[in-house]
Amino acid sequence: AFVTLATNDTYALGCLVLANSIRQTKTTRKLVVMLTDGVTSSMRHQLERVFDVLYDVDLLDSRDSCNLALLGRPDLSCTFTKLHCWKLTQFDKAVFLDADTLVLQGVDELFDREELSASPDAGWPDCFNSGVFVFKPSEETYAALRDFALAQGSFDGGDQGLLNLFFRDWATKDIARHLPFIYNVVSQAFYSYLPAFTQFKNDIKIVHFIGQVKPWHHSFNTITGQVQLLPGTGHDQNFLQLWWNLFIKHVQPALDPTVGGLVGELASLQIKSGGPSVVFLDDSDRRLAWERGQMDYMGVDSFENIQRKLDSKIEDRS
Numbered sequence: 001a002f003v004t005l006a007t008n009d010t011y012a013l014g015c016l017v018l019a020n021s022i023r024q025t026k027t028t029r030k031l032v033v034m035l036t037d038g039v040t041s042s043m044r045h046q047l048e049r050v051f052d053v054l055y056d057v058d059l060l061d062s063r064d065s066c067n068l069a070l071l072g073r074p075d076l077s078c079t080f081t082k083l084h085c086w087k088l089t090q091f092d093k094a095v096f097l098d099a100d101t102l103v104l105q106g107v108d109e110l111f112d113r114e115e116l117s118a119s120p121d122a123g124w125p126d127c128f129n130s131g132v133f134v135f136k137p138s139e140e141t142y143a144a145l146r147d148f149a150l151a152q153g154s155f156d157g158g159d160q161g162l163l164n165l166f167f168r169d170w171a172t173k174d175i176a177r178h179l180p181f182i183y184n185v186v187s188q189a190f191y192s193y194l195p196a197f198t199q200f201k202n203d204i205k206i207v208h209f210i211g212q213v214k215p216w217h218h219s220f221n222t223i224t225g226q227v228q229l230l231p232g233t234g235h236d237q238n239f240l241q242l243w244w245n246l247f248i249k250h251v252q253p254a255l256d257p258t259v260g261g262l263v264g265e266l267a268s269l270q271i272k273s274g275g276p277s278v279v280f281l282d283d284s285d286r287r288l289a290w291e292r293g294q295m296d297y298m299g300v301d302s303f304e305n306i307q308r309k310l311d312s313k314i315e316d317r318s
Contacts, residue, residue: 001030001052001091004099005082007059008038009263012047013216013251014099017243019050020250025106030091034084042256043263049254057084080149082159086135086142098131100209102243107183107205110134116167117177119184121160126171130160131208132184186210187234207239215243216262222269 002022006012015033022031032053035044047054059081085096095110097103110117115136118128135141145166154161164170170177182200186208209215211233218240219228227244229237255267 001032001088001094002027003032003034003085003088003094003096005034005057005085006039006043006047006099007036007081009040009043009259009261010216011099012039012043013247013263013266014214016046016050016251017215017246018097018099018101018103019047020246021103023050024246025103025108027106027108029095029108029111032088032091032094034081036081040259042259046251046254050250055084055088057081057087080154080159080162082130083142083145083149083162086137086145087139088137089139091137093134093136095134096130096132097206098208100214101131101184102207102209102215102239102246103205104207104239104242105205110179110183113179114174114177116163116170117179118170119179119181122181122186127160127164128167128170128178129184129186129208130158130163131186131210132179132206133163134179182206184208187236207236209235209239209243211235215240216247216266218244220244220269 004015004018006015012033012035019031019033030052031050032055033047033051034055034057035047036057036059038059039047044054082096085094088094093111093115095107111134113134116128116133118130118133121127121129145162148166149162152162152165155165182204183206185197185204185206187210213230213233213235215227215235218230218233218235220226221228225248227237227240229235229240252266252269255263257264257267259267
């Protein structure tokens with residue numbers, strides 16, 4: 001089975017696009033999404049449309065704020081919940097994919113690999129990136145991972161640090177468990193080694209939109225149907241467009257506009273309505289974007305919108 005995880009409605013959006021990207025490859029494998037109670041019933045109904053199995057899990061928290069702060073990603077504390085995938089013992093073998101990945105070509109051949117197979121991490125290639133990995137579900141492995149997490153923790157506060165410590169011989173034991181990079185091409189690779197990206201772009205099978213800003217945060221022009229890249233995010237324009245094309249075609253029309261937050265905003269998009277492009281960032285993400293100099297001057301952060309917001313606040317106080 002292909003397995004992913006949604007801890008809230010926002011990441012459920014990523015799961016929906018991911019599932020549709022896998023379906024397009026005509027896979028013969030089952031699709032499984034693990035859910036926490038942070039996913040609303042409305043989004044559960046949407047996930048039921050494309051996933052074969054919905055598997056409820058409890059939220060696990062690394063509680064390692066120090067190391068997570070070093071990564072600049074306090075939101076990663078809940079990623080330990082990913083460990084629940086080892087409890088899916090109704091499957092002999094499975095491939096885990098993060099909700100911010102996108103499958104471009106068929107990858108069923110991954111099921112010929114053994115546990116733990118994964119691609120090198122672009123930042124430290126002696127570690128694997130845990131956004132895509134092949135594993136063998138096992139209650140024993142789950143218990144060992146849980147005990148290891150409690151005893152040893154993680155060097156980065158997230159699941160990647162934990163899994164690299166647990167499968168510590170990955171770098172040297174068996175080259176067959178090193179997946180080619182094309183199975184987990186992370187965003188900064190587009191810039192760190194542009195000649196290779198240009199040469200092998202057509203071979204890429206899975207794209208991983210790592211970082212704080214996800215595909216659903218970028219601007220989308222409802223007139224042209226084009227995504228507008230936020231600067232400094234490291235994401236590739238063409239792959240972002242593929243993500244949004246799938247979202248607009250398969251996901252957005254079925255979203256419930258009465259749901260709050262980002263999902264409700266995206267559900268209310270009027271395609272080709274002549275309206276302006278919109279950036280979808282919650283308050284914390286928008287604040288981070290501003291601090292990094294990633295203002296959307298043509299969209300939500302335009303002078304007109306800022307002035308309108310200020311005027312409304314002044315009127316409220318008066």
